[in-house]
Amino acid sequence: AQSVAQPEDQVNVAEGNPLTVKCTYSVSGNPYLFWYVQYPNRGLQFLLKYITGDNLVKGSYGFEAEFNKSQTSFHLKKPSALVSDSALYFCAVRDPNNYGQNFVFGPGTRLSVLP
Amino acid sequence: NAGVTQTPKFQVLKTGQSMTLQCAQDMNHEYMSWYRQDPGMGLRLIHYSVGAGITDQGEVPNGYNVSRSTTEDFPLRLLSAAPSQTSVYFCASAKGGEQYFGPGTRLTVT
Numbered sequence: 001a002q003s004v005a006q007p008e009d010q011v012n013v014a015e016g017n018p019l020t021v022k023c024t025y026s027v028s029g030n031p032y033l034f035w036y037v038q039y040p041n042r043g044l045q046f047l048l049k050y051i052t053g054d055n056l057v058k059g060s061y062g063f064e065a066e067f068n069k070s071q072t073s074f075h076l077k078k079p080s081a082l083v084s085d086s087a088l089y090f091c092a093v094r095d096p097n098n099y100g101q102n103f104v105f106g107p108g109t110r111l112s113v114l115p
Numbered sequence: 116n117a118g119v120t121q122t123p124k125f126q127v128l129k130t131g132q133s134m135t136l137q138c139a140q141d142m143n144h145e146y147m148s149w150y151r152q153d154p155g156m157g158l159r160l161i162h163y164s165v166g167a168g169i170t171d172q173g174e175v176p177n178g179y180n181v182s183r184s185t186t187e188d189f190p191l192r193l194l195s196a197a198p199s200q201t202s203v204y205f206c207a208s209a210k211g212g213e214q215y216f217g218p219g220t221r222l223t224v225t
Binding site: 004009034036041042043044045046049090102103104105106107108 | 119146148150155156157158159160163205207209213214215216217218219
């Protein structure tokens with residue numbers, strides 16, 4: 001069965017500093033990996049995905065993520081954090097061979113960017 | 116395109132009442148799903164559908180029913196509400212491996 005772990009409930013970073021939000025996954029085959037962001041009282045918004053190809057994936061709002069197959073990780077990064085990046089971030093995995101049970105989400109990491 | 120829409124935005128129910136959460140999408144996506152979001156637990160899949168007339172259970176289906184008579188609509192029915200169903204509910208549709216989420220329904224059961 002597929003699963004996702006986000007080891008940090010909360011990440012605090014100063015504005016202008018680089019940020020990393022960690023994600024590790026478990027899936028039987030080659031995974032499809034996603035990051036979503038949720039702002040207060042809003043639905044989830046897509047940030048980026050890894051399907052195949054280059055291990056470094058670039059997404060919306062200056063975010064990027066690096067797929068590391070040997071470490072089964074897909075950490076979200078941004079070179080310079082903004083206060084407006086403060087939100088709840090979810091990592092998700094999909095086993096492409098298991099369409100019906102599609103996405104499994106991690107518990108979320110709350111990012112606070114301090115001015 | 117409106118994307119994925121959900122109604123109502125907020126709802127308060129008494130224990131034992133029933134209700135239907137509405138979800139509609141205008142992107143002609145075959146796959147639709149319902150999640151509930153609880154603090155510290157991420158999103159958990161309740162039910163999903165891979166096309167009109169086809170539905171299946173997710174991780175936490177008990178107490179919920181779904182149907183899919185059209186590609187556009189995927190309502191979620193609470194048969195007899197319980198306080199444990201207090202949560203935020205999200206509907207999503209998907210195509211090409213990416214999910215599009217509605218704005219959510221915040222449900223409180225007293």
